[in-house]
Amino acid sequence: xxxxxxxxxxxxxxxxxxxxKAILEPRPKISITQVTxxxxxxxxxxxxxxxxxxxxxxxxxPPEFTTNQVADLCxxxxxxxxxxxxxxxxxxxxxxxxxxxxxxxxxxxxxxxxLIGKLPxxxxxxxxxxxxxxxxxxxxxxxxxxxxxxxxxxLRGLKVxxxxxxxxxxxxxxxxxxxxxxxxxxxxxxPFIYQDEPDLMYAVQNTYWDFLDLIPASSEVLGAEYILPxxxxxxxxxxxxxxxxxxxxxxxxxxxxxxxxxxxxGYLTQNAMAMADGILTPCPLEALDFASLTQFYxxxxxxxxxxxxxxxxxxxDFIGVIINKAKLEKDDFTTGNIIKSWIKNSFKEYLWDxxxxxxxxxxxxxxxxKTIFDLSYDEVKSTAYxxxxxxxxxxxxxxxxxxxxxxxxx
Ligand SMILES: Nc1ncnc2c1ncn2[C@@H]1O[C@H](COP(=O)(O)OP(=O)(O)O)[C@@H](O)[C@H]1O
Ligand SMILES: [Mg+2]
Numbered sequence: 040x041x042x043x044x045x046x047x048x049x050x051x052x053x054x055x056x057x058x059x060k061a062i063l064e065p066r067p068k069i070s071i072t073q074v075t076x077x078x079x080x081x082x083x084x085x086x087x088x089x090x091x092x093x094x095x096x097x098x099x100x101p102p103e104f105t106t107n108q109v110a111d112l113c114x115x116x117x118x119x120x121x122x123x124x125x126x127x128x129x130x131x132x133x134x135x136x137x138x139x140x141x142x143x144x145x146x147x148x149x150x151x152x153x154l155i156g157k158l159p160x161x162x163x164x165x166x167x168x169x170x171x172x173x174x175x176x177x178x179x180x181x182x183x184x185x186x187x188x189x190x191x192x193x194l195r196g197l198k199v200x201x202x203x204x205x206x207x208x209x210x211x212x213x214x215x216x217x218x219x220x221x222x223x224x225x226x227x228x229x230p231f232i233y234q235d236e237p238d239l240m241y242a243v244q245n246t247y248w249d250f251l252d253l254i255p256a257s258s259e260v261l262g263a264e265y266i267l268p269x270x271x272x273x274x275x276x277x278x279x280x281x282x283x284x285x286x287x288x289x290x291x292x293x294x295x296x297x298x299x300x301x302x303x304x305g306y307l308t309q310n311a312m313a314m315a316d317g318i319l320t321p322c323p324l325e326a327l328d329f330a331s332l333t334q335f336y337x338x339x340x341x342x343x344x345x346x347x348x349x350x351x352x353x354x355x356d357f358i359g360v361i362i363n364k365a366k367l368e369k370d371d372f373t374t375g376n377i378i379k380s381w382i383k384n385s386f387k388e389y390l391w392d393x394x395x396x397x398x399x400x401x402x403x404x405x406x407x408x409k410t411i412f413d414l415s416y417d418e419v420k421s422t423a424y425x426x427x428x429x430x431x432x433x434x435x436x437x438x439x440x441x442x443x444x445x446x447x448x449x
Contacts, residue, residue: 099215099247099408101145102415106132109148112194114157123155146249153196158439165446167200167290168356170297170438171315175335177302179328180321180363182209183401183410184434185299188319190412191435193250197294197442200243202228202286203256204311205301211255214246215408222257231285232263234270239285252293260307267306278306279346283314295442304338312339313349317357317441321395322382323364324375329382332360356445359391361434366397393434398427 104112109132110120124131131147134140143151152158172185182205189201203210208218216222226244230236242254271278286296298315300308312318322332343350360382367375382390400423404411411419411428419428 099413101248102413103142103144104148105416106141106143108416109143109151112148112152113155115155120155124151127154129154149193149196149250152194156196158196159443161197161294162446165294167293167296168316168442168445169286169290169314170295170317170319171300171308171311172298172319172321173300173308173312173335174320174322175302175304175331175338176328179302179323180361180395180401181205181302182213182299183405184319184321184361184363184395184431185297186210186213187410187412187431188435188438189251189295189297190248190410191431192295192297192438193248194412195435195439197250197439198292199251200254200289200293200296201246201251202239202254202296202298204228204260204298204307205256206258206260207301208256208258208260210299211253211257213405213408213410214248214253214255216253216255218255218257222255222259224257224259226254227256227259228254228282228285229259229262229266232266232270232281238288239282240288243289263307264305267310277348279309279313279349282307282310286314304335304342309342313346313353316355316445317359317438318355319359319361319438321361321363324362324366324378324382326374326378329378332382333385356448357438357441358389359393359437359441360386360389361391361393361395363395364397365394367394391434391437393430393437395430395434396426398423400424400427 106120107117110117113120113123115123129151131151132141132143135142170188172181172188174181186201189199192199201210201214208222211218211222224230226242228239228242230241231239236242239254243252244255246253267278267281270276270281289296298311300311304312320332320335322328343353362379362382365375365379367373367379400411404414411424411431414424418424
C-alpha cells in the first residue's frame with residue numbers, strides 16, 4: 040500500500056500564516072465581568088429551556104399491581120389474600136374492563152401491605168434509620184441500588200425519605216426530575232448547609248412514588264464542599280455533624296432515610312457516613328473496584344480517627360458490601376470468582392450474600408428514567424428481569440432484617 044504523502048497544499052500554508060498572525064496580534068485578558076456575563080447568558084438560555092421543558096413536562100407514573108403481585112408482597116397465597124381483603128372490607132383495586140383482572144394502584148398496594156401484610160408491626164417509639172450508599176468510585180451502582188432499595192422498602196410497608204447528595208443528581212433524574220432544569224437552589228440541602236434554615240424539613244418534596252419523599256440535588260450541591268469547611272471557623276460548629284443535625288426532625292417522620300452519595304469521601308460524604316446507621320458499599324467484581332473499596336474503608340477510618348468524639352462513640356447498626364454487576368460462572372478460577380474470594384477474605388461477614396448480576400435490565404430501564412421497580416406487570420415476565428429483581432428484593436429483605444434488629448437494640 041502506498042504511504043500517504045505529506046500535504047503541502049497552499050491552504051495549509053495559508054492557515055499557518057493566519058495562526059502566526061493571530062499569535063502576534065494582542066488579545067485582552069478576560070475579566071470577571073465578562074465571565075459574569077457569560078454565566079448570565081447561560082442562565083437565560085437554561086431558563087428558556089426550562090420553560091419549554093416544563094410545558095407540558097411528562098411526570099413519571101408509578102406501576103399498577105396485579106392481585107398476584109399484591110398477594111406476594113403481603114406474603115400470602117392468593118386465596119389467603121382474598122379472605123384478608125374481605126375481612127377488612129377493603130374496596131381497593133379496580134377490575135380492568137380489558138381483561139377482567141383486578142389491578143391496584145401503588146398507594147392501594149402499600150396500604151394493603153401495611154394493613155394485612157404478615158410483617159411484624161414496626162415498633163411505635165422508634166427513630167428513623169439512615170442508610171448511606173457510598174463508594175470511592177462512580178459507576179459501581181450506588182444510584183441504581185439506592186433508588187431501588189428505597190422503592191423496595193416502601194413495598195415492605197416503610198415510609199422512606201431519599202436524599203440525593205450527589206451534585207450530578209442522577210437519583211433525582213430517576214425520580215423524573217431534571218436536576219439542572221427543575222431543581223432550584225432552595226429545594227436542595229444548600230440553604231441548610233449555608234445555615235439559613237434550622238434543619239432539612241423545608242426541602243422535602245413528594246414524589247410520584249407513594250410513601251417515598253425526596254430531597255433532590257443539582258450542581259448547586261457542589262457548594263457544600265466549600266461551605267462545610269468554611270462553617271468550621273464558627274465557634275462550637277462540628278463540620279462532619281451538620282447533616283446529622285439537619286435530619287434529626289426527619290427521623291421522627293420517616294422509618295428510613297436513604298442517602299445516595301457522590302463517588303468521593305469529600306465533606307458531604309463524610310457527613311453522610313457520620314450520620315449513617317447503616318452503610319452499603321456496592322462493588323463490581325473487578326480488581327480496581329476491589330482496590331477502591333479497600334481504599335474507601337481505609338480512608339474513611341483514617342479520617343474518622345481524626346474526628347474527636349466520633350471515633351470513640353460511633354456505632355453502626357450494619358455495614359454491607361454488595362456485589363454488583365457480577366459475571367459469575369461455575370468455574371472457580373474465573374476472574375469474578377477470584378475477586379469475590381478476595382472480598383470475602385477481606386470483608387468477611389460484612390460481605391452480604393446478595394449478588395446482583397451484570398444485566399441488560401438497568402441499562403434499558405435507566406434509558407427510560409426508570410428502575411426495575413417502575414416496570415408494570417406486562418414488562419416483568421422475562422428471566423433477565425427475575426435474575427436482576429431477585430437479588431434487589433433479597434437486599435431489601437436483608438436491610439429490613441437489619442432495621443428490625445436495630446430498632447430492637449434501640
Ligand atoms: N447490575 C448491573 N448490571 C448492568 N449495569 C448496571 C448494573 N448496576 C448498575 N448498572 C449500570 O451502571 C451504570 C452506573 O450505575 P449507577 O447506579 O449510576 O452507579 P453510581 O451511582 O455508583 O455511579 C448505570 O448505567 C447503570 O444502569
Ligand atoms: Mg450515582
